[in-house]
Amino acid sequence: MAAPRPTSRKFLGVLSLPERNFLTDALRTETVGGVLLLAAAIGALIWANTPLSGGYESVRNFRAGPSALGLDLSLEHWASEGLLAVFFFVAGIELKRELVAGELRDPRTAALPVIAALSGMALPALVYVLVSGVGGGSLGGWAVPTATDIAFALAVLAVLGTSLPSALRAFLLTLAVVDDLFAILIIAVFFTGDLNFAALGGAFAGLAVFWILLKKNVRGWYVYVPLGLVVWGLMYNSGVHATIAGVAMGLMLRCVRHPDERRSPGERIEHLVRPVSAGLAVPLFALLAAGVPVSGGALGAVFTRPETLGVVLGLVVGKAIGVFGGTWLAARFTRAELNEDLAWPDVFAVAVLAGIGFTVSLLIGELAFSSDPVLTDEVKAAVLTGSVVAAVLSGILLKLRVRRYRALCENEERDEDLDGIPDIYEQDDPGYHLRMAALYEAKAAEHRRLAEHAGATREERGGPA
Template structure:
């Protein structure tokens, strides 16, 4: 019987099920999401600084969408207001999970990262305000350096900190979730100029229906996706930033497991949507937002103009001082305690890592200087440069800590008596000390016999060899 003829593979055709599963799982990893974000940002900078610059501006400025619904938006607008709603939807689920089943559920455990996150947003804002007050700059961008990009930060931690304690990642994740919450509140409160209460009321009704369907256990993507699009469109037309709709819907999902459930609905939906967020939404936002001039003059202006200098110092200095100082103050003057697996140099490394602003900082920069596109681009350049400096400094600190923890791990895994149990777990066991004494006595006896043989050979005139 002739072997079946393999089906020819179509270019850009549908992937097989194993390939689709592999790609989706890869996109759920922080390292892959961070790399895609970085690649998109680099592509945007290259595109915007080559002879193809005009095509970049015309592409991101291309308008599409139904004007009758108030949605005739540029591609850059769709990326910032539409695709980022998916990113904030996932952030809302993460926040809900932390509130009901994670670190934020226990007030005592949550106190430290919450205080650290608040200080880690207040200090950068204070640095920005101070620089711009002294330099007579605009205070409109005070919120730009307050945000942390969790995808980039976790990607750096995953690549550099292979031997770091898992408590460090948990601390960073909880810190970033709280950071996202306050960033959402900042966007909703400070960057909403005019409110259309009719559209806002419609969005509220849509959210109520969304919640009721979830409460009743109704299933079917064909119900939820059209409803989510309606809620998003009404929220956009209300004047409140449309990403708030994504956060609100994410917070409504149930993230606790009922009896017999392997995963909660929130966990299941996050598992499905995260590849879309990490692989499409965030990279496209970076592609259409990170394209700024990187000429020598532009980089010089970053350190001479108060608005851009405030952003860089806020991310690099303000974040580090705020998070480290807030954590220390909380541990010193409240009942909150630092995880016993962490040391203060670890907190310092994470504090510097949180200076990677990127996604949300770029978004806030666009909102803060929407009426001055030139300054908005300079602020974006400052965000990119500040995030890069913070990432390099954090990578150095994390590498030093990783090396120390790797040495500790090696010491913990020592098994000199070859009994299958690391020696460090047997230090208080008398039998361990007896076995070690016997091993050392055996080695000492072997050395004495070798010495006697060597001495005897020398007396007979033979070479010890």
């Protein structure tokens, strides 16, 4: 007897209802945060390119913090090391949730976004190395164009008013989560300075205490917030980038619900911290990091200097080819099948959208060229330029299919029986068709009753029946 063929998996198919609800809540916050991020970046550029630019530099370079603890930092430094630790803490929770309850829990399902994310990071790095190497530039910025900024990408979608189906949005979000994981690894491995093993040991001891308290179900922000600050300070003084502390603590949180819980600790804390990350921490980082002088000469340098040209081409060309190529190869050589309601140009549009690299790209640019402030500002300008080009191109591609997307979204939202559950999730329910038939019969009876009542009223008035 022949062995049964393995069933194919639907790529970009309809999400499960819990996944869809989580995605809706997550993207609502990310979209609002992305609009704030966009506004902060524009504000920083305006501030840095007006007669008030001196004030901008004074604010950015203002130093604060206890020098005895090695934390006498500029506000710009506080933003990149401190505020982004909150961002990476949320990223750690997202990653943990995806690993234990989301798209990454099943290796077969996870293969496609992981391959897409890996190729979407490898190709931009390769493009940068080729362009910068041929032009005789520094290869130190190879990691700058590898990151995708999900908040900025969703802000672009919000501004354009494009209604992406939930499956495409989920693919973009999962792609960004995996992207964040490898960006974290890049920062930890390639941008760690001389290690202070005493401080590093203290940070690991603090993380161990954090883990034990979680296992003991100890509750109270007054316990975890001071402990988190101590771990962050020790991690910063160890020579490892302090944002790694945020990721580590996020990964330790439990993201699976117990039977007596409405939400797991990870979901509960993410719900509380995500607005702080998306609405405060990341926009403030953008305000202090994105203010670079923009002039005709500076913009010309973006396309003539090998390092900056490598960043632009890495984001615009490398990301699009990498994400799309990796996705196509993974679908070609696995049992995954593309949702029949979507087409490969839709995947390519999302791949181009992934070329919006902002928050993490700016951070890596600062780390890669910290010894050359002029080149750092030029690389930041290149990140902004590449992100804008990717946003415009993806917006055009998505607009070409906007009517189809709206139809798909309307189908996903339709709830004919008004039970609070979209009908698309009830079509496999044996009682679904009986309930729908009863609903339609009730509606028909109501129409007949109204018609009979209208006829009786006309007769009473002496009109034609």
